Amino acid sequence: MAILCDESTKLLVQGVGRMGQFHANLSREYGTQVVGGVAPGKGGQVIAEMPIYDTVAEAVKDSGANASVIFVPPPGAADAILEAADAGIALAACVTEGIPAIDMARAKAALKGSEMRLVGPNCPGVVTPEQCRIGIMPAQITRPGPVGVVSRSGTLTYEAVDQLSRLGIGQSTCLGIGGDPIIGTNFIDALTLFEADPETKAVVMIGEIGGSAEEEAAEFIQSEMSKPVAAFIAGQRAPKGKRMGHAGAIIAGGKGAAADKMAALERCGVAVSASPAEIGETLAKHAPGVAG
Amino acid sequence: MNVHEYQAKALFRDYGVSVPEGELATTPAEAAQAARNLGTEVVVVKAQVHAGGRGKGGGVKLAKSPAEAEKAASEILGMTLHTPQTPPEGKLVRRVYVEAGSAIARELYLAILLDRAAEKFAIVASTEGGMEIEVVAAETPEKIQTVLVDPNLGLQDYQARQLAFGLSLEGEQVGRFVTFLRGLFELYLDKDCTQVEINPLVVTEGGELFALDGKLNFDDNALYRHPDIAALRDPDEEDARERAAKEIDLSYVGLDGNIGCMVNGAGLAMATLDMISHCGGSPANFLDAGGGVSEEQVKAAFKLILQDEQVKAILVNIFGGIVRCDLIAQGVVAAAKELDLDVPVVVRLQGTNAPEGLKILEESGLDLIPAETLAEAGTQVVAAAAQAQ
Numbered sequence: 014m015a016i017l018c019d020e021s022t023k024l025l026v027q028g029v030g031r032m033g034q035f036h037a038n039l040s041r042e043y044g045t046q047v048v049g050g051v052a053p054g055k056g057g058q059v060i061a062e063m064p065i066y067d068t069v070a071e072a073v074k075d076s077g078a079n080a081s082v083i084f085v086p087p088p089g090a091a092d093a094i095l096e097a098a099d100a101g102i103a104l105a106a107c108v109t110e111g112i113p114a115i116d117m118a119r120a121k122a123a124l125k126g127s128e129m130r131l132v133g134p135n136c137p138g139v140v141t142p143e144q145c146r147i148g149i150m151p152a153q154i155t156r157p158g159p160v161g162v163v164s165r166s167g168t169l170t171y172e173a174v175d176q177l178s179r180l181g182i183g184q185s186t187c188l189g190i191g192g193d194p195i196i197g198t199n200f201i202d203a204l205t206l207f208e209a210d211p212e213t214k215a216v217v218m219i220g221e222i223g224g225s226a227e228e229e230a231a232e233f234i235q236s237e238m239s240k241p242v243a244a245f246i247a248g249q250r251a252p253k254g255k256r257m258g259h260a261g262a263i264i265a266g267g268k269g270a271a272a273d274k275m276a277a278l279e280r281c282g283v284a285v286s287a288s289p290a291e292i293g294e295t296l297a298k299h300a301p302g303v304a305g
Numbered sequence: 306m307n308v309h310e311y312q313a314k315a316l317f318r319d320y321g322v323s324v325p326e327g328e329l330a331t332t333p334a335e336a337a338q339a340a341r342n343l344g345t346e347v348v349v350v351k352a353q354v355h356a357g358g359r360g361k362g363g364g365v366k367l368a369k370s371p372a373e374a375e376k377a378a379s380e381i382l383g384m385t386l387h388t389p390q391t392p393p394e395g396k397l398v399r400r401v402y403v404e405a406g407s408a409i410a411r412e413l414y415l416a417i418l419l420d421r422a423a424e425k426f427a428i429v430a431s432t433e434g435g436m437e438i439e440v441v442a443a444e445t446p447e448k449i450q451t452v453l454v455d456p457n458l459g460l461q462d463y464q465a466r467q468l469a470f471g472l473s474l475e476g477e478q479v480g481r482f483v484t485f486l487r488g489l490f491e492l493y494l495d496k497d498c499t500q501v502e503i504n505p506l507v508v509t510e511g512g513e514l515f516a517l518d519g520k521l522n523f524d525d526n527a528l529y530r531h532p533d534i535a536a537l538r539d540p541d542e543e544d545a546r547e548r549a550a551k552e553i554d555l556s557y558v559g560l561d562g563n564i565g566c567m568v569n570g571a572g573l574a575m576a577t578l579d580m581i582s583h584c585g586g587s588p589a590n591f592l593d594a595g596g597g598v599s600e601e602q603v604k605a606a607f608k609l610i611l612q613d614e615q616v617k618a619i620l621v622n623i624f625g626g627i628v629r630c631d632l633i634a635q636g637v638v639a640a641a642k643e644l645d646l647d648v649p650v651v652v653r654l655q656g657t658n659a660p661e662g663l664k665i666l667e668e669s670g671l672d673l674i675p676a677e678t679l680a681e682a683g684t685q686v687v688a689a690a691a692q693a694q
Contacts, residue, residue: 032627087526113497113527114419118456121424137626151626151656166572168624171656172679175624192571194421221572224421247575250582251591252560271579288583289576290680 015141015186016161016206016213017104017130018080022145025072025102026050026063027093028084032108034061036082036149043146048076069100082138082147083107090134091116094197098129106147107134107197117195124197131197137167137189150174150187158183159303160296161207163200164219165192165226169247169289173219176293182304185213192221200230208238215241215300217292218283220274222248227274235281243284243296246271306523308537309353311402313519316496321488323481324516327404329353336378337371339403347406350377354396355542357520358388364398367406374403399541407515412505413472414438415486417493426454426493428486430468434505460490474508481514496534497527546590546609553605555594562587564690565610565619565648567603569594569628577622580679586687589616598628603636607644618649618690622682625656634662638669649674649689653682 022045026037029050038061041047049064049072056067066072069081081102085093090109097105112134124131132139138148142155149167154175162177162184164170170189177184185207190198200218207213216238220227227246234242249271275285284299286292297304308316314324328339340348352364359365364386368374378401385395412434420427431449433441441448450471452464462483469482485506493501500522507517528535540548550557556571560578564586568574571593578588590613594606610616623633637652653676654662666673674689676682 035627088529111526113530114499114524115456115494115497115527118419118424118426122456149627151624154656164572166570166575168568168570168626169572169576171624171626172573172576175655194419195424219572221575226421229422245576247572247579250560250578250588251575252558288680289580290583290678290683 015144016210017132017139017186017188018141018145018147020044020144022046022080022104022147023048023076023078024145024147025069025076025078025081026084027069027081027097028052028086029055029060029063029065030084033084036084037061037063039152040146043152044143045145045147048078069096069102073100073102078102080104080147081106083109083134085109087111087113091120094120094131094134095123098124098127098131102129104130104132104147105197106132106136106138107191108136108138108148109133110135112193114194117193121195121197132188133191133193133196135193136191136196137170139186139188141186142184148189150189154178155187156183159185159212159214161185161203161210161213161216162187162219163203163207163216164189165221166219166247169219172289173217173245173292176290177217177296180293180297180304182293182297185210194224200226201233204230204233204238204242208240213240215243215296215303217296218242218244219292220244220246222246222251222271222274223269225269228277231277231281231283234278234283241284241300243286243292243299244278245286245289245292245295246274246278247289306525306528306534306538307355307542308521308523309355309400309539310351310519311353311400312537313521314516316492316521317489317516317519320492322485322492322516323514324519325405325407327402330378330401330403331382331399333375333379333382336401336403337375340368340371340374343403343405345405348374349404349406350374350381351402351404352381352384352386352398353400353402354386354391354398355539356386356388356390356396358390359386362386362388362391364388378403396542407507407517408510409507410510411508412517413508414441414504415489415506416500416502416504417490417498418500420453423453425456428452428454428460428464428468428490430472432472434507438504454490459494460487476512478508478512478514485514496531497524498522499524546612549612550592550609553602555592555602555606555609557609558591559613560588560590561615562589563615563617563694564686565589565613565616566622567592567594567606567610567619568622569598569624573622573624576679577620580683581620581687584683584687586683586690589613598633600632600636600639603633604640604643607637607640607646611644611648616648617693618651618686620682620686621650621652622679623654623656625654625658628656629658630654630656630662631658631665634665637673638665638671641669641671641673646671649693651676651682651686651689653677653679
């Protein structure tokens with residue numbers, strides 16, 4: 014089961030530059046069905062062992078692809094997302110960092126009513142351990158099991174997954190939703206999927222400063238979720254008004270601070286780890302059934 | 306990216322957003338000449354720095370003659386301005402903007418920004434101009450009105466009218482407001498702004514509308530398609546270390562502690578600062594070396610960290626996904642040798658090629674402290690910094 018992707022997923026790679034090729038190879042080595050790449054003007058070639066198509070529509074028709082990972086550089090990334098949706102792709106994970114906010118606002122508005130689920134942009138992608146790797150995560154640190162992981166950050170996702178794996182706690186699916194102000198799949202979307210997935214028994218949620226997505230997720234967890242959730246919020250030590258790497262990570266006008274988010278989560282019954290080194294242990298204590 | 310008030314107002318003029326007449330001056334004599342050119346009874350001499358609350362710090366003065374404008378400019382130019390929004394050391398004033406005074410009847414507030422939760426553009430207006438909008442929001446939220454604009458439909462006239470009537474504008478003022486807001490919204494979209502704020506938007510006794518102050522923030526990610534906006538950058542207004550980092554594609558934010566940090570990924574970089582604080586230490590910086598960091602960038606990052614004389618220890622925390630730990634290790638070793646490193650360095654490498662990376666560190670013969678987990682890394686670097694201090 015898991016969520017979003019599994020061994021039946023047929024993955025397309027949009028943008029087959031150095032990054033796209035490198036990760037297409039890693040995904041294939043992990044056992045993912047990588048069925049093709051899209052590079053306008055290079056249709057008919059074979060790059061990194063992938064048949065290349067000029068358009069996503071053609072690739073879907075010919076290869077049966079149902080998922081796509083997008084590495085297209087920022088100026089063309091929003092266009093690539095819309096092309097995937099138009100071609101009937103069911104799941105697109107956009108890795109691209111640095112898409113202008115207005116482009117993304119327009120693309121997201123245009124996706125309303127579309128069947129496609131977008132993950133990201135500016136995200137590490139999705140891994141269902143031992144089944145499917147979409148994006149750039151180091152899948153070797155994951156192991157199959159009952160914990161869903163959802164995070165706004167890339168490398169901090171790896172940190173959380175690593176802590177779980179070291180404690181012998183496996184993951185159903187690991188999902189990075191991205192650090193940008195406007196993203197396709199938010200915490201509530203991911204939590205909804207994990208709640209409905211019979212294989213997921215508990216969830217780790219990694220948030221960060223900026224915006225109010227964590228506060229909204231906290232309320233959702235309290236009212237809609239039966240499964241235990243543990244959380245960590247990055248940026249407790251961040252100064253106000255400074256952009257901390259992610260375009261979305263900025264404490265503005267006294268809102269979006271880590272302390273407020275942690276308090277909101279705790280109020281809603283989430284086990285919050287104050288230390289980034291104790292994410293795994295916090296989950297293990299909060300959901301004692303999942304260990305081993 | 307931020308710009309100065311005088312630059313924002315030049316852009317406002319380009320988009321038909323009315324502003325008072327004004328001229329830039331870098332000397333008191335230029336300020337006097339500007340006042341003569343404007344020819345109004347009163348002019349306002351305003352310090353040009355990237356910070357709000359300038360009036361409170363003595364950075365805005367009224368002048369009733371060219372001589373008074375010259376005197377005001379001589380007081381403001383060269384001063385170190387302290388306002389609630391400047392860094393602790395204040396900001397040196399290098400330019401003043403001399404602006405025609407207006408006979409103000411009302412002060413309003415108007416802003417455009419991206420509402421992340423609604424995923425639409427929000428236009429925020431208030432009758433309480435001249436006050437901080439956060440204070441208005443906390444004390445009299447009923448005085449704030451917001452309309453949400455669909456990103457693909459854009460601003461509709463009825464939305465602009467709704468705000469105009471909500472602000473109790475009347476007669477010809479309504480049409481002027483619609484024109485004003487249309488221009489402002491066009492500027493917001495055309496130039497990829499992240500925020501436009503006009504506080505105050507004044508209604509003069511004659512019923513004219515003017516942007517008396519103007520703040521524009523631009524999306525750094527979109528600067529590639531706006532060379533005209535990128536050219537408005539004022540390096541003097543930026544932290545020198547942050548500027549140096551930007552030039553080598555690193556994301557750096559200076560802090561006030563003594564532990565230098567080099568991390569890959571923004572989330573892990575923030576968590577590393579949290580870890581150091583949690584262990585009782587104090588970080589000197591946030592540094593995200595990014596996903597595709599090279600040996601050269603590692604070296605450059607070390608140089609940047611060491612420019613801060615406060616730094617007594619360094620923590621390298623890499624969780625390799627895209628990044629290969631062996632390449633990072635080579636960079637660390639090269640940097641340590643080249644820079645004659647004399648502060649302790651704790652290195653934690655995890656993920657892709659971590660064993661190879663650790664081997665390179667071990668064989669280097671350098672005094673690098675390896676750590677396996679985040680907790681270990683935090684404890685060790687805090688202890689090392691305490692010892693060095």
